[in-house]
Each structure stands twice: as C-alpha cells, then as structure tokens.
Amino acid sequence: MISEQIRLEQNLRSKDLTEKVDGDLGGVISTIAAATGAIAAEVRRARINDVLGMAGDTNVHGEDQQKLDVLADSILLGRLSARADVAVFASEELDKPVVFGQEASRKFCVVTDPLDGSSNIDVAVSVGTIFSILGTPTTGEVGETAVLQKGTMQLAAGYVLYGSSVVMVLSTGDGVDMYVLDPSTEEFILVGEKIKVPKEKKIYSINEAYWEDFSDGVRAYLDFAHKNGYGSRYIGSMVADVHRTLLKGGVFIYPATTKAPGGKLRLLYEGNPMAYLIEQAGGQALTDRTRIVEVMPTDFHERTSVILGSSGEVSTVSRFL
Numbered sequence: 001m002i003s004e005q006i007r008l009e010q011n012l013r014s015k016d017l018t019e020k021v022d023g024d025l026g027g028v029i030s031t032i033a034a035a036t037g038a039i040a041a042e043v044r045r046a047r048i049n050d051v052l053g054m055a056g057d058t059n060v061h062g063e064d065q066q067k068l069d070v071l072a073d074s075i076l077l078g079r080l081s082a083r084a085d086v087a088v089f090a091s092e093e094l095d096k097p098v099v100f101g102q103e104a105s106r107k108f109c110v111v112t113d114p115l116d117g118s119s120n121i122d123v124a125v126s127v128g129t130i131f132s133i134l135g136t137p138t139t140g141e142v143g144e145t146a147v148l149q150k151g152t153m154q155l156a157a158g159y160v161l162y163g164s165s166v167v168m169v170l171s172t173g174d175g176v177d178m179y180v181l182d183p184s185t186e187e188f189i190l191v192g193e194k195i196k197v198p199k200e201k202k203i204y205s206i207n208e209a210y211w212e213d214f215s216d217g218v219r220a221y222l223d224f225a226h227k228n229g230y231g232s233r234y235i236g237s238m239v240a241d242v243h244r245t246l247l248k249g250g251v252f253i254y255p256a257t258t259k260a261p262g263g264k265l266r267l268l269y270e271g272n273p274m275a276y277l278i279e280q281a282g283g284q285a286l287t288d289r290t291r292i293v294e295v296m297p298t299d300f301h302e303r304t305s306v307i308l309g310s311s312g313e314v315s316t317v318s319r320f321l
C-alpha cells in the first residue's frame, strides 16, 4: 500500500499539483486519491465480496446505510487519521465530525460523502466519492464546528466517479483538472486541464417523479423545457449527473419540494464541493435564492436545493423560479 501511495503522490505531484497549492494540500489530496483507489477496488468487487445491500443500520438521516457506504467511510477515515496535517474529518456517514487533534500542524479539515449514489450500488450503476477540503480555523478552539464554513472558504474540492473508468475531477482554486486511474499502475493520470462547462446545452437533469411536489416555478421551467427541444438525463447518482453536466453541459436540478422543503442534497459534502467545481469551470451553482457557496452552514448535515451547470441554462431556470 505504501508504495502505491508514494507512486500516486509522486504521480499527482508530477502533474504540477504542488505548483497549484501551497503546503501539504497536495499531500491531503494524494491521501484522498489513494483512498478512492481502494474504494474503487471495493466497488468493483462489491457483488463478489457480498458488501452489497444494507448494513443493517441507518445513518443520521434515517437512511439505510449500505455496507459500501460504511466501508468507504472507514477507508477515508482510516487513511486521513494517519496524517499529521488534518484536524477534523466530517462525513455523511458520521453523526458528528471526528477531531483528530488540535496541533497547529493540522491545517486542513476534510468533509466527504464517501459513497454518493448508494441506491445505484446494487445495480452496478456509477457511484462516487465527493470531498471538500477546508482550512482549519486559526481562531478559537479546533473542534467539530471547524467544518461549518461557507463554500467560498474551500481550499479544494473534487469527486471520484466509479464508472466505466475511475475518474477524479479536482480543483484547488485554479481551474478544474481531470485524472483517470490507470488500473495497471494504480496511478491517476492527468487527462484534462482547465475544463469548462459548455455555456449552453439543452439537457435538464431532475427527478420528474416529484412533479406533484415541485413549486409552480419548477413546473413552469419543465413545461418550457418540454416545449423547447430539451433532452432529459437523470442517473440518480449526483456524481454521475454532475460529471455529465460538467463535460456536456446542461443543468442539474434537485429543488426544494413540499416533501423536502430544504432540498435533499447536503450542503457541506454535496452542494458545496460540486458548486465549487462547477463555478471553477465557469458554470453557475445556485440554491433557489443565492449562490450555494454563500450559504453559511449551521448544521453538519443541513440540506440545500441545487441548480447547477451551464451558466446560460442555470440563468434560464432562475428566471422561472
């Protein structure tokens, strides 16, 4: 494992990552990348290792935890806890963040959705890992609440998509880069730099099953889209839907509904990292009233509505809302 980790670290570093970040941010990202390499192997073998299905427990959201959710979380937690520069680890699968330590060397906090798209695991549809890296506050005591920062404070964010290939999309504040995991060498190979979301694209991505629970504004937008030649694509794994939107354009919408008045997706480890990436790629990422990254979080698991993607398409949706 160590040689794999070093190789990955060298590989990521050799891809100019260190020129883009100061300090050990590159090191934290390399550890996350190596962890996702291990998660990818578990995802590939889930059916064989019988780590599919319910873990027999529910998470803080009352959602059934999939075995792979818990496994992915423990892989990320385990590896990051070994670093001396990470203070706090927060995750969708943990009721509260874990504080690794309060030494000044622990300059980073990591927030993650260890496995996104759980409902798709058992049917071999793409799932992913989403991560967000924040600076550890230098004022006050370092504790769980260190991760309650606006998305504008993120130092880096990214996701790894376990699809037909394992793709990492990452930004450290200087544009969006894309890597693909070479299974033969376990190295993430840089395959794209400064990726930009196409300005316009007539694709909308939303779960229309909630039609009855949508606001009049969302319904009015969907009527417009139906009458103006839009295509519809919805995979049900946010990482896969956002990745398609990043590369092909369009708009991904998970709005507030009567059943989920605050939206379903979680601000800290779904909304903010994806919003950071989409904005770094020249797109827009809004709630139904403001930029997602401007929302001041008050709870680790608070939810947000999400309208993100091509700048022109998001503006069109906003006009209807």
Ligand code: AHG
Pocket: 092, 113, 115, 116, 117, 118, 119, 207, 236, 237, 238, 239, 241, 254, 264
């Ligand atoms: P997670 O598996 O981490 O709980 O996330 C699932 C999320 C997200 O991946 C996806 O966009 C959304 O749930 C799909 O929700 P619906 O099934 O309500 O469409």
Ligand code: MN
Pocket: 113, 115, 116, 117, 238, 270
């Ligand atoms: Mn998720």
Ligand code: MN
Pocket: 069, 092, 113, 114, 115, 116, 117, 118
């Ligand atoms: Mn998840």
